[in-house]
Amino acid sequence: MTEEKAKKRISIEDVAERAKVSITTVSRVINNVATVSPKNRARVEEAISALKFKPNISAQRLATGVNNSVGLVMPGYPGIFHSFYAIELIRGVGHACEALHLDLVFHITNGFNPLNTNNVGGVIFADIIENRKQVESALSVGTPCMVINNKADDMDVDYIAIDNALGGKIAADYLISLGHKNIAIITGNLSTQAGAFRLAGFKKELEARKIQLAPENIYEGDYSRRSAHSAAEKLFALPNRPTAVFACSDDMALEAMTVAIELGIKIPDELSIVGFDDSPACLYSSIGLTTVKQPLFEMAEQAVKILHQIVNEKHKGRAKEILPPKLIIRESCSAPRS
Amino acid sequence: MTEEKAKKRISIEDVAERAKVSITTVSRVINNVATVSPKNRARVEEAISALKFKPNISAQRLATGVNNSVGLVMPGYPGIFHSFYAIELIRGVGHACEALHLDLVFHITNGFNPLNTNNVGGVIFADIIENRKQVESALSVGTPCMVINNKADDMDVDYIAIDNALGGKIAADYLISLGHKNIAIITGNLSTQAGAFRLAGFKKELEARKIQLAPENIYEGDYSRRSAHSAAEKLFALPNRPTAVFACSDDMALEAMTVAIELGIKIPDELSIVGFDDSPACLYSSIGLTTVKQPLFEMAEQAVKILHQIVNEKHKGRAKEILPPKLIIRESCSAPRS
């Protein structure tokens, strides 16, 4: 056998040998510990770059017990990745991880498979729909968790969410202030918090302002364009057609707009529409969509920061943050024609 | 001091103790080794679930030297995440990782910061724009790498890409077969392979079919809607206005369509448009966009599978795969008006 064995990865020992110091000293320069003589530091650095040494992170984690990575678990239902929502979360989390030098471990879940959260320092659950079990399981083994986009008050977990009720209120308030009295809503999926809260906030504001919300003016959608399409058709065929509609997502608002245009209904003159999300799609519709913008990116970023504090035990108490959405006015609304 | 110390994580030893076996036996059941008596196996399993034990993955990796995670590094330039391209890659990679039980470590890069690829089994580089150095560095320390969307023939690295030249040819072929003779192109960024190859394939096919491509019918865009907007304005103002245009991305095609409509040019009667990507935006334009679809999801999935083979030394030779795009016909093209 003259065969060579595969050359093994180079380790801290190889570096130590070449630099003629102990592995401890090498470890010290890796970790920027001050107590290393300039001479030794230089030699170690030379050896590191000559050998192209990169520390073995698994070994570091095992030795320190510290794991500087965060898991991001997202529900894997079809279409989620084509939603503006998911993209913004990934971007925000990614950005924050980058800034904090955290590894981002990305996990798409069906909600049922058990999750081994033991290889991450903490976990961010982007929404909890089907996967409450996974959150509980992570919590039970002591993994720091952060839930995004759910007011998870029933769960003894830290969370950060959008104030969806406020979002509904903002939409209602704007439409009312424009003078509308016959207002409709195409809701999101009401089994999601976002869907339910937007409707609730909207309703409440109408009530407070003494505007009637007729039952036939409430149409339950599910965020999909399909659902908005049929909702819009029914709404626009009403004998007493609403002069304004609040669609609980931009996709749905855009679809409603398309239906209206096909029907020859003039926007915003005959119909005002407000959406929710401020997705890029708004910008390229024929009529700029007025919408309620949610700080998704910021929410995701903030989630990472808080999780990081929790992991480092720098966070006091449960985090329960609620971020306000805000109105972006474009061209799709006006006062009703009298 | 009556204070309790934080309870430590439960380890294989705790399980062994409770099950009254050695840690070796516990390790065996974790790893599904056959040689464990049913009785012991049952006891270990009981202990594991009672204690909610989850193996420490860093320790496993250190002990085995095997790292079942793949890094995905994406360029971090602004806007990438709003591109259909990036999303499809993430989806495809995520899906394949899920199927192969690989951890996906997501890394957004500016292209300059050094990358420690030592904590992943292999790396997928989604496109290489600014970050050729990072690829070379990963390669030099022996990390298995896979480049996506670049025919990286100059780099001794495995890659998988789309046949962009074929994409250009397909678009040209379709337009020619419809009877067009005055055809224009709005190119992508020509400093990217995709941009350059699509143009080259397009040009070549026109030449082969003896169709003249006038210099003023070639307009260099950069995939952005802005660039397409000004390109379209110039193109449509030409004295001898083209009857067909191939825009090298759907976004650009859609923008060109918008400009045309504003100018009162009828699509497809007076102008045929073909795009590239088959992004979801196509479906919701007023006129369905005929486009060249690239198998991005499949490419990403395939990249993971190949990388996985490489890591496990089950791949013979360099992978150099090229996937064909295909034409999706919708409503934006017709024969030219004679």
Place this chain on the structure above:
DNA sequence: TTGAAAGCGCTAACAA
């Protein structure tokens, strides 16, 4: 079928 013990590559007392 089982267990003792030697690492995997690194960090962190502790001693010098």
Place this chain on the structure above:
DNA sequence: TTGTTAGCGCTTTCAA
């Protein structure tokens, strides 16, 4: 300022 050494939690010979 430096080095020795004992782990971190797991896998894997090797013997029994």
